Each structure stands twice: as C-alpha cells, then as structure tokens.
Amino acid sequence: MNEDVPINLDEERSPWIKLAKDAYESSTSYLDANYRRQWDRNISLFQSKHPSGSKYHSAQYQHRSRLFRPKTRSSVRTNEAAVTAAFFATEDVVSVYPQNDSDEEQRASASILKHLLQYRLTKTIPWFQTLVAAYQEALVFGSVVSHQYWEYKEEKVKTRTPVLDPNGNPVLDEEGNELEDVIEEKRVVKDCPYVRLIAAENFRIDPAADWLDPIGTSPFVIEIIPMYLQDVVEKMSNIDPKTGEPKWKRLKLGELLESSKRTEFDSTRQTRQGKRQDPLTDRKESISEYQTIFIHKNIIRKNGKDWIYYTAGTQHMLTDPKPLREAYPHLREGERPYVMGGSVIEAHRTYPTSLIELTQDLQTAANDIANQRSDNVQLVLNKRYHIRRSANIDIHALKRSVPGGSVMMDDPHGDVAVIATPDVTSSAYEEQDRLNVDFDDIAGNFSQGSVQSNRMMNETVGGMEMLSSNANSMIEYMIRTFAETWMEPVVMQLIRLEQYYETDEVVLQVATNRAEQENKEEPGFYQRFTGPETDNLLRHEMTVGVNVGTGATDPVKKIERLLLGIRTMGEINPDLINFLNQGEITKEVFGALGYKDGKRFVAEEEQTRIDMLVGQIEELSGVVQQLTDQGAGKQIDAEARILSAQIKGQSDIQAAKEKAMGDVMSTQIATDARERADVMKQQVGVIEARIKAEKNDIARGELILQKEALVHKMLLEEDAAIGVSPGNEEGKQMSDVLMNDKYGKIPGAEG
Numbered sequence: 001m002n003e004d005v006p007i008n009l010d011e012e013r014s015p016w017i018k019l020a021k022d023a024y025e026s027s028t029s030y031l032d033a034n035y036r037r038q039w040d041r042n043i044s045l046f047q048s049k050h051p052s053g054s055k056y057h058s059a060q061y062q063h064r065s066r067l068f069r070p071k072t073r074s075s076v077r078t079n080e081a082a083v084t085a086a087f088f089a090t091e092d093v094v095s096v097y098p099q100n101d102s103d104e105e106q107r108a109s110a111s112i113l114k115h116l117l118q119y120r121l122t123k124t125i126p127w128f129q130t131l132v133a134a135y136q137e138a139l140v141f142g143s144v145v146s147h148q149y150w151e152y153k154e155e156k157v158k159t160r161t162p163v164l165d166p167n168g169n170p171v172l173d174e175e176g177n178e179l180e181d182v183i184e185e186k187r188v189v190k191d192c193p194y195v196r197l198i199a200a201e202n203f204r205i206d207p208a209a210d211w212l213d214p215i216g217t218s219p220f221v222i223e224i225i226p227m228y229l230q231d232v233v234e235k236m237s238n239i240d241p242k243t244g245e246p247k248w249k250r251l252k253l254g255e256l257l258e259s260s261k262r263t264e265f266d267s268t269r270q271t272r273q274g275k276r277q278d279p280l281t282d283r284k285e286s287i288s289e290y291q292t293i294f295i296h297k298n299i300i301r302k303n304g305k306d307w308i309y310y311t312a313g314t315q316h317m318l319t320d321p322k323p324l325r326e327a328y329p330h331l332r333e334g335e336r337p338y339v340m341g342g343s344v345i346e347a348h349r350t351y352p353t354s355l356i357e358l359t360q361d362l363q364t365a366a367n368d369i370a371n372q373r374s375d376n377v378q379l380v381l382n383k384r385y386h387i388r389r390s391a392n393i394d395i396h397a398l399k400r401s402v403p404g405g406s407v408m409m410d411d412p413h414g415d416v417a418v419i420a421t422p423d424v425t426s427s428a429y430e431e432q433d434r435l436n437v438d439f440d441d442i443a444g445n446f447s448q449g450s451v452q453s454n455r456m457m458n459e460t461v462g463g464m465e466m467l468s469s470n471a472n473s474m475i476e477y478m479i480r481t482f483a484e485t486w487m488e489p490v491v492m493q494l495i496r497l498e499q500y501y502e503t504d505e506v507v508l509q510v511a512t513n514r515a516e517q518e519n520k521e522e523p524g525f526y527q528r529f530t531g532p533e534t535d536n537l538l539r540h541e542m543t544v545g546v547n548v549g550t551g552a553t554d555p556v557k558k559i560e561r562l563l564l565g566i567r568t569m570g571e572i573n574p575d576l577i578n579f580l581n582q583g584e585i586t587k588e589v590f591g592a593l594g595y596k597d598g599k600r601f602v603a604e605e606e607q608t609r610i611d612m613l614v615g616q617i618e619e620l621s622g623v624v625q626q627l628t629d630q631g632a633g634k635q636i637d638a639e640a641r642i643l644s645a646q647i648k649g650q651s652d653i654q655a656a657k658e659k660a661m662g663d664v665m666s667t668q669i670a671t672d673a674r675e676r677a678d679v680m681k682q683q684v685g686v687i688e689a690r691i692k693a694e695k696n697d698i699a700r701g702e703l704i705l706q707k708e709a710l711v712h713k714m715l716l717e718e719d720a721a722i723g724v725s726p727g728n729e730e731g732k733q734m735s736d737v738l739m740n741d742k743y744g745k746i747p748g749a750e751g
Contacts, residue, residue, distance in 0.1 A: 021314040065374035075443035115511035142354035330496040341486025391415035444474030
C-alpha cells in the first residue's frame, strides 16, 4: 500500500479487520496447542493445588490422602524476597548516564532525568508491587509482558463568578439576585507515566518471532484489553490531547456485546481464579454499564511500517489505522511500547521455560511420597479388616475405631480378620530428603531440608556457607536475567516518556532541587530545566543502569565485595582512595544493612577532615613511642615531646571544629576563646611557679616544654578572640599580642 494514500476510507477497513482477525486466530491456536495446558498447570502448582488431570482428582483417591507439599510456592516466595532485597535495598532504583560524559549539558540532563524517574517510581507508580509481580509472572509463566505509556486525562470544571459593573458593584437581575458568569475550565486529573503488567493469556505475538527480541521482530502484537462498557462509551467521545490517541468510533450496544462473546471464556484466567467465578465473565450484572467488553489493541506491520488501531473483538473497527510513531513519538525506530522479559534464558524459544515447569516433576514426586507415607501411617493407626460376607457384625462401629468402644459380632475369630500393616520405614524419609535436595538445587533454594540432608556439613559454619553459596548464585543469575531482559528496557522507555511528556512544574522543580543537592553545583545551575527550553534540554540520548549486581542477595557478601574492591584500589594506588564517592559507598553499605539511606549516620566533610587530623596525631604518637623505646636515657624528653604533640594536635582539632561550626555566632566564638585563654593563663601561672621551685634540671625541662605548648595554644585562642571580636575595628595582629603579652618572652626566662 502507498503510504501517501489515506487509509481511513471505508473500502480500506475490511483488509485491516482481516489482518487483525487472522493474526489473532493463528496465534491463539498455536498458544492453545502448545502453552495453554502448561500455563494452567503452572498456576495450579503455584497455588499449591493439584493440577487438572491429576490422579488425586479421580474417584479412586476420593478417600485417600491428597496433601500438597508447597515446595513450589516456597521457592517462588524465596525468589520474591531475594529480588526485593536486591532492588530495594537503597533509595536509588536506577542510575542514568549520558552517552557523552564530556558534554556538560548531557550530564546535567542525566542528573535531572534520574531524579524525575526516581520521583515517579516512588510517588506515582506502584513500583514495588509492579516489580515483584513482574518477577512472579516470570517465575510462573516463564515470561512477563508490560505496557509503558503516558496517562493524561482532563475534566471540565465550571466556576461561577459575579458580574460587576464599572464601579465594581455586583449587577442584579429583575428579581434582585446577583448575576453570575459561568466559566468552564479544564483541570488535569492524570498526567503521569504508567507501567501496566499484561496477563499472559491477554497477549499475542507471532510464535516464529526471534527469541532475542520477540516483540520487536513479531509482525503483529495484539493486546486483549478487558474494559467496562461505560469506559468504552467514554472512549468513543474523548480523544487524548497529549498523546494523540485516536478517538474511537461509535458502535451500537449490540455490536459491542456480540464482539465480546467469543472471548468470554479463558481457561488460564479460570485456572487463576481456582474454583471461584471468573470476575470478568461469570458475573450477572443488573447494570449493563458494568459489563466487560474485550477490546483488541492491534499493532500490525505492513509495508515495513507499524500501524496501530483498535477493534471490538475481531468484528468491528473502533479506530482508523494510524502510524505507531504518531501515537508513541518517544519510541525508537522499530520499537513497540511493550517489553517482554523473563528469568531463565532458553535459546531459540519465544516462551522460555519457567521455574515452576523446571521443578514440576519433583513437586509431583514429593507429593506422592508424602501422601503414600500419610496413607501408611493412617493404616498403621486404623487397621484394615477382612469381614466374612453375610456375617452379623456392627460394621459402622468397627469402622469408627472409637477408643474403649465395643463391636457386636457372632464369631470374633471367624468373622473378622485384622490386617496388620507394617510401619513406615526410614527409606521413605530418606527418599523425601533426596527429593528436597534435588528440588532446592534446581530452584536455587537454601532450606532446612537441605541442612537436614547434609548433617556433616551442617556442623561447621563453612559448610553452611557452601550450602548457601550455590543457592545464592542461582538466584542472582535469575535476578540478573530479569533485570537485563525486562527491567532495563522498561526503565529506558520510562526515561523517554519523561523526556517527551513531562510538563509538571512541581515535579520538575523537585527533581531540579535534588540534582543541585546531589551534585553540589552553584545555585541556579539546573533551573534552566524548568523553563521553556525544558524539552530540548532533556531530550539527549541516555544509558540506564540497574543498581543490582552479583552478590546482591547476601548483604554480608555484598559489603565484603565492596570492601575488597576498595582495599584492592588502595593497594594499587593509595591516592585513589581520596577520590572515592563517599556518599555512594555510604548508600551501598547501609542499604545492604537494611537502611534506605545512610546520610543520617555520617557527618559532613568537616568531620572527615577532623578524623584525618586525629589519625595524624595517632601516627605521630606512634613514631614518638618508637623513639622512646630506643633508649631509657631519653625517656623523659620523649614523654615531654609526646605531651607537647598531643596538646598541639588537640588545639588543631579544636580549631577545625570551630571552622566547621559555621552556624555559631562570631560573638559567642570570641567569648569562648577568651574563656579558654584565661584558663590556660592560670595553667601557665601554675607551671611557672613549679619551674621556679623545681631544682631538678630534667623535671625543669619537662615543665618548660609543657609551658611552651600551653603558650602556643593560648596565643591561638587570643588571636581567634581578637580577630572575630566586634570591637576589633582596628584589627590587632598576632605581633601585637606577642609584643605586649607578658608571656611573649623567651621560654624559661624568669621575672
């Protein structure tokens, strides 16, 4: 077809209906023949129910043990807990990087987009439920499909304002009532991105699509959307002003209901509901507006170009075909607004094997062993009896086996024979243990059953770590596969949605403020992203990274690997340690320990410099101690120098702390400095008196060194007090203090 020719003519509608119908029927037939039964079985196993066709549903097992050991549900829950620990340990869900890191504008755009996405994933999108549910779908069905789009909705609001005359007085009508003007305004109800998971039974692609990109390479994509009748009617009268979604054509009620009859029953949906009614089709509503209508969203590739249109079932067109890029301008060439991922990589299969399918036979074997053992225990406790036909026996009393009860019969020895059943042997329990180990091995679990089956290894901590390491690596592999195949493409589409549709000034301002705080740029550096050039500034090519890696499921191993990397860098080049991002390291460490953010545990940069000073003092003390060990004759002199170095170091620490306290008033600083100087003057006076009275030269030298250190510290305090004093307009210098102060003499001088 020539693309220049309009395709919304009446004579062109029939081929599009035929394309949609043929694509749907062929893909549905293939799905029903190859995957439908397995999906139903997976859902039953996940719900800890015996699947359809199981022997436990037959009449022969009506009175036998039909227990279901929930190994499958346990493994899925374990994986869900692991994916929660891996993705939600810290506040930062993802990282956004510019393609050209040397471009300042791209770096700023990446920082803004990161915080925009962070805001949406934590405030407007239920990201926790969505991600865990998506991982659950991947474990149960083998694949998960989601639709990323921008939801925009307006509503008309009427406001009444009084009519005023030129003098500002209200105008009255003939009856004396104030006249009012009715103004109709539009108010935004929804304006945010969405991630919507699609049930496996409601999605169709071509089974021959490439396994690496099934959605992008399939010639068609069909989504079956269950909608209320009233929502369909609303779509027929509204058009999306922001995304340009086409307005739906008006159909009669009978046509809508007729098109929905064909898809009323779905075995997968029915299995998911168990024995309950299907909420989409089995309800009997007295209000027709709440009836469910199945709408098909068709993306068809024709003449090398993707077209999108909606149909009511496969019978009636709801919209004219429209190029996909016009409805979704944020998409790349050949991309669709859907993402399909999984947790297991299986080459050349469009629908990979799920975790439940991998373990289904072991689950069945575990159920059989448990049920046979249960039957055996019941037979041991409640014997079987052989009763002579036509014997006069109270059979009901015999079957009840009431303790202390009696059974009436003519010949106890000839009419009834008790069949003794041997008790369960240890082999049944050993077989159960081996099945548990096999199940945990393929599912990646580390359970109590594995520990009980490996008692020798259980006796040591190293043995426990060996048992858990293999399970952790298996879970990490599935999480990484899920992140690469589903999460990163989804986040990338959300980034493009933000680039094209984000106009909320409040959200943009919040992201701008957070970017400034994180990057510590000058005020106003990011404010240009809230102006009229926002769209152009944000639309740069970005790269997305998911904050999860190997070892993400074990917090201890995660911290150990991080510290190993830091130590290795320090050994290669000690100077590299000074360039590490302390904030990111803090997030990872405290995130692994269960805290969202570790900012409240760490002080600012001034505290870091103080800690460095403390380290230098400790190092100096160690050096002096070594000198002290070299000779006993220099012990007194070394101790004096240690004391002098400690006092001087403490003064440096105090000065650094005062510098960090920028919020303290200068007058208070001066007052505190004077008080400390007065105290030290008193200490110097005491030392001078001891010097005059001391006759021993060695002790006298030690006192002189102490006095020297105190005088040095006191001069620093007086200089600080004079320099910040409000009355020091003339600005006295340290030289004046040294010249005028009575302690500014040669150390040790008398008088």
